[in-house]
Amino acid sequence: MTHKPQIKIPATYMRGGTSKGVFFRLQDLPESCQTPGEARDKLLLRVIGSPDPYQKQIDGMGGATSSTSKTVILAAPTQPDHDVDYLFGQVSIDKPFVDWSGNCGNLTAAVGAFAINGGFVAKDRIPENGTATVRIWQANIKKTIIARVPITNGEVQETGDFELDGVTFPAAEVQVEFMDPADGEGAMFPTGNLVDDLEVPDIGTLKATMINAGIPTIFLNAEDIGYKGTELQDYINSNPEALTMFEIIRAHGALKMGLIQNLEEAASRQHTPKVAFVAKPSEYVSSSGKTIGAGDVDVLVRALSMGKLHHAMMGTAAVAIATAAAVPGTLVNQAAGGGDRASVTFGHPSGTLQVGAEASQVNGQWTATKAIMSRSARVLMEGWVRVPGDSF
Template identity: 85%
Template sequence: MADDSRTHVPQIRIPATYMRGGTSKGVFFRLQDLPESARSPGEARDRLLMRVIGSPDPYQKQIDGMGGATSSTSKTVILSKSESPDHDVDYLFGQVSIDKPFVDWSGNCGNLSAAVGPFAISNGLVDASRIPANGVATVRIWQANIGKTIISHVPITNGEVQETGDFELDGVTFPAAEVPVEFMDPADGAGAMFPTGNLVDELEVPGVGFLQATMINAGIPTIFLDAEQLGYTGTELQEAINGDAEALARFETIRAHGALRMGLIQDVAEAVNRQHTPKVAFVARPADYVSSSGKSIKASDVDLLVRALSMGKLHHAMMGTAAVAIGTAAAIPGTLVNLAAGGGDRSSVLFGHPSGTLRVGAEASKVDGQWTATKAIMSRSARVLMEGVVRVPGDSF
């Protein structure tokens, strides 16, 4: 047998924690634990995270890594003590492409945001004086991807994060402790909440036609469409969309042209390397359907139905950032989301998604003719699944 010891670099060990946050899961790192070349943005960091997750994988299985071969499970988080005096922790999120060699840093993950506070407390990133022996710790998070503040309310028992509980979240199999998360000033980036200046636009998409669209920057840039105009009912589950290659291609074309209209890209060709943002979702008035778990959802149970795509596929539940966009758009009379919910003024909305239902609250107001949102809030849960070290070949980054 050939001696490979001189030609192949051994694996290295990097402290890491595998966590579920909301309906997503990802690999969490403390910035200080990363190899020195990966502590700052760049190719080394991206290559390391791709190798940890198991990308790029032409088989789209991520067998040789920690990823779960879906947009909800191909995620990485880097946390550090905040450099800002009014925040506790800096939070950087990397969405790892499954089959292509890149990490998308263009947006936040709202679901994993629920796990940031618990991780930060358990890993010494929050000052001990801010953690009660029993009660709720308020963790002030700086979301570095989009430059926004997130406030996480983490339950504490005997000085440690309380993970177990009876809070049930559709899309998550087992109950856990409730973690309310507030997304402050959720309009994404420095631009207007409605980058086109309109609550509803006519979006021209080659090969598709003219579509009504609400394009909003809140939580994450999102393009909301009318389900009926697309030939859908809003009751669809994953297979109805993900098993239809033509539908997926059509949604990607819509997403690219919406991104162009929102000013997120300068040419539609750029969309292929910006898969994480914007999101595409379609909305419909309430209707009866059976969720992916077999749970019966009645039209009377919800205010509207929403189906959203992430990284080119219909999401199994709802992205947390897209839920922020839903709640914010629902609070603004005249958007497609607001109209699907029956119109009028509302401070919260309960919507149906493929796995069940979710409530999100938002506060929006008009200032000098421009809509603005002060915050959006929803409850999630989080849990450590495994902690220790992750291994990668030493020459893979």
């Protein structure tokens, strides 16, 4: 029996924020994978090592968590006054699909560096020393993102002393600005309400803020679902009943937000929306052993991604948190003490994060103009990734 040999594809393995992913230039992909479709999805699944019934992704580049089962494709810009198109694919771990419905805010921090190294940014826009401004078109949600990448001696500066909770080692700081961060078309609050009564069969009626900023997110009060907001990953992820509850809530929230037409669609749209729960500040010990005091944060937030509690915080969810905090009356704003605010510092399982956001009312509708956060990124490995030639 004859089997096709492996092929090799130029790729870079990068950390961005608290996530890792495999980065490609569109022109480097096999021709059949340069357009959206089954071939591309099959290729990325094989690269990452999915679907894996063992949920380990041993035979691929994935790390068996939502934070490490990610792919990025960069291409020449399709929009004027942009440097690069950025397409994000969230690869399911145990199911055969790639979710293209949203962005990854953490990996966005690595897009600027990859765009510079990949030749997408004009040489005359890269200073010898200073900061390069990379104008990114986020193709999943059709929004502009600005990455400010430090440059030393004409090359991307990756090392530094910027520390990010959830990342072990310090690195250079990359500022990321999400412009007009409502995700896709439609209102920032798709139901028209800052707080809704979300009816979930067998669970009850829950107060919920459903927002469309950074990434569609459903915010709940921690106490309404039996939590304190100080929980760490294992406490939630080791409880199948809790994970099932969150998935049921997520599906009903997605339906109410108009993201799906029926509940069954939620199973193939795992990346969006996110579910998060909030609580007033309280002391807890983070996953690294660091004590987070009640006075260190404005609000506590825990969020789930791809069916599991995230070890830190998704970058796009951080945008949603900051934007919701900036709007008086939302559950996030109430938990943070209410009132007007231009930034919020929140506690997550790995520590704390500060994010700035600007929101205002226009013709009675809330809109977000910008959200800003600092992340870091670096290349972990570059060269070629190999996959069997008959896998796509």
